[in-house]
Amino acid sequence: MTVEQQTAAGPATDFNNVGVQEMMKLYYSRLFPHQEMFKWLAYGNDGKHPKTDGGFFQRREFCFTLDGDIFVRYQSFKDGGELAAALKDRCPSKIDIGPVYNVDPQRRAAYQGSGQGFAPVERELVFDIDLTDYDDVRTCGKEGHICGKCWPLMAAAIKILDAGLRQDFGFQHIFFVYSGRRGVHCWVCDERARKLTDEQRSAIAAYFAVYKGQEKGIAKLATSLDDHPAIKRAYDLLQDAFEQRLLPEQRLLEDEQQCQNVLAYLPNDAIRSDVQQRWQRVHGSEQRWEVLKEAVEEEAKALDGARRGSRPSGDPRAAKAMRKSIKDIVCAYAYPRLDMEVSKKMNHLLKAPFCVHPKTGKVCVPIDPDVAWEFDPDTVCTVGGLLNQLNSGSAAAAQGEEPWRATDMAAAVDTFRVCFLDALQQEVKAGLAEKARAAAAQPTLAW
Structure with a gap:
């Protein structure tokens, strides 16, 4: 039949x-x-x-x-x-x-x-x-x-x-x-x-091709993620999506390989080591992400001279690169990947x-x-x-x-x-x- x-x-x-x-x-x-x-x-x-x-x-x-x-x-x-x-x-x-x-x-x-x-x-x-x-x-x-x-x-x-x-x-x-x-x-x-x-x-x-593939495990991202209004608009949307949806759903920072992948976007070994040590004291992707952002901002303030101490002269360019690493992570993980x-x-x-x-x-x-x-x-x-x-x-x-x-x-x-x-x-x-x-x-x- x-x-x-x-x-x-x-x-x-x-x-x-x-x-x-x-x-x-x-x-x-x-x-x-x-x-x-x-x-x-x-x-x-x-x-x-x-x-x-x-x-x-x-x-x-x-x-x-x-x-x-x-x-x-x-x-x-x-x-x-x-x-x-x-x-x-x-x-x-x-x-x-x-x-x-x-x-x-x-x-x-x-x-x-x-x-x-x-x-x-x-x-x-x-x-x-x-x-x-x-x-x-x-x-x-x-x-x-x-x-x-x-x-x-x-x-x-x-x-x-x-x-x-x-x-x-x-x-x-x-x-x-x-x-x-x-x-x-x-x-x-x-x-x-x-x-x-x-x-x-x-x-x-x-x-729209901000994401341009990967090289040695790091996403290649086009242009600056700070200057263009369209990129700023996209980042504002992606930041919420990354923090409220991707982190808890994918549990990105509870996976050892993903943790290493995220750390690779930070500008130097010192900040990577600092974040990794702080992560030993907390659990869960959302908590680890907040720890990472906190450590990056502390380092950026030190670099731009906002905190007096060992680097009183400051380094605004390095501070900008430090803060930009947060945007790089979000866009690398969440920006549209077009065919x-x-x-x-x-x-x-x-x-x-x-x-x-x-x-x-x-x-x-x-x-x-x-x-x-x-x-x-x-x-x-x-x-x-x-x-x-x-x-x-x-x-x-x-x-x-x-x-x-x-x-x-x-x-x-x-x-x-x-x-x-x-x-x-x-x-x-x-x-x-x-x-x-x-x-x-x-x-x-x-x-």
Whole structure:
């Protein structure tokens, strides 16, 4: 009996015991929010306004990953209905979204070698952050692991990106998506962002790339952490995240290797030895952190001459470096670690929201940045759980409504709409109306 037949037979099926790929046909038929995806990616070009670009959506590239890791690139669809039909028919294990091209990507061969060519013309500015890049920081697990203890690293990244993109670059239409396993994706969808060149995308990504990898166990951090207003804003947020969430959750200063890693950021052997001795008298990450800050500040005051004694002349530069070591530790552990290559190129693919992760079965749900700290990856809805809700009889949708509205998917779609789609739709409609007014105001030539 197929999964579809089991569903029709009644509520006996427990979809939590069914393979993820086996459930995808039902998922795309009954749970995937096709209309919302089309409204987003059409950007108002849905044929309902005289100034719409009727071919816009069809020039968008979709890539399907079919069962068996078969990648099918340069898929395109004339509208949301055709996309929905293709998803139901082909049941991809993953959907990636690419750029909008100058021509229909499925017909690219006809233009290659011609004067028109085949090239991307717009694409959302995107960011990808993966918890595996924090494996040197996490004590709760490595690689594919994710839990409430390491989620604050992702929440901090969401907060810093959201603030920087809005306040420093003026973007408004931004949404974040849980990747379904261990990371977060960010989509910036303002028209200005979609028209950025590769060089401009690289520059924006570099702006956020304070963390630049490691060298001999020490994080390489770009620029001064004292001078730039954006870095100061980020540090103020990260300081609270580090002290109130990461230290107690990860128990960083109760792990011997992490203790040595933290001490390595202090400027000299003398202060490292002093802190290590003081740590022998206290226990717990939060208490040890307070001891470290106290020792660093005492040394900094001595260096800048605030305390008379063996160094009456003071050394303000060394004092500044001493205090900066605290900021270095916080930023090294908590500043967003971006996958830079994802953001640099217009033609880079990124997984679509509302996909289902093939290993976890979790839906790639949008995240409200205002409540990023409260988001719990362990409670994200799964395809099996959603189908169980449909199959229970207690989640009957109202007449004429999409079935997903009677499941936990409704909350995910509401987040997408309230945090992003509704405002975007208002702006694109206003833009189309302005184009119509401008066209009407043009004088008519008499021949």
